[in-house]
Amino acid sequence: MSDAPIQITLTPEEWKIVLALREIPDSPLREKVSGLFSELVRFIQQPRCMGMQSDGFPCGTPHTSCEECQQMLQVLDDLAARVPANQA
Structure with a gap:
């Protein structure tokens, strides 16, 4: 994944989630939360x-x-x- 900035408009709720994820210090816990969050979103998008x-x-x-x-x-x-x- 590229570190290039992405231009996108977010709702206040979306921005709150992004900020919360970014505030987690680099650690194995952050990696686990990021992976879990991705899987949770995938499940919610296609609940099957x-x-x-x-x-x-x-x-x-x-x-x-x-x-x-x-x-x-x-x-x-x-x-x-x-x-x-x-x-x-």
Whole structure:
């Protein structure tokens, strides 16, 4: 990935996320958070897993009984419950 500046307009919420990610010091933790964030965004953009439904077709929605999707949603719920809400 290039370090060349990118010109783009961000919403205040998007800018807040970018700043928060940039404020994490260089470390293995930053790399892990960055990777996890990328995977989370990918999952949200295309909420499907590689699991097969009973009819043999890949899962196409996180609202089915697919165990992998339900586990991911449970992990997100658990994480949201553990992270203190921003009091600002």
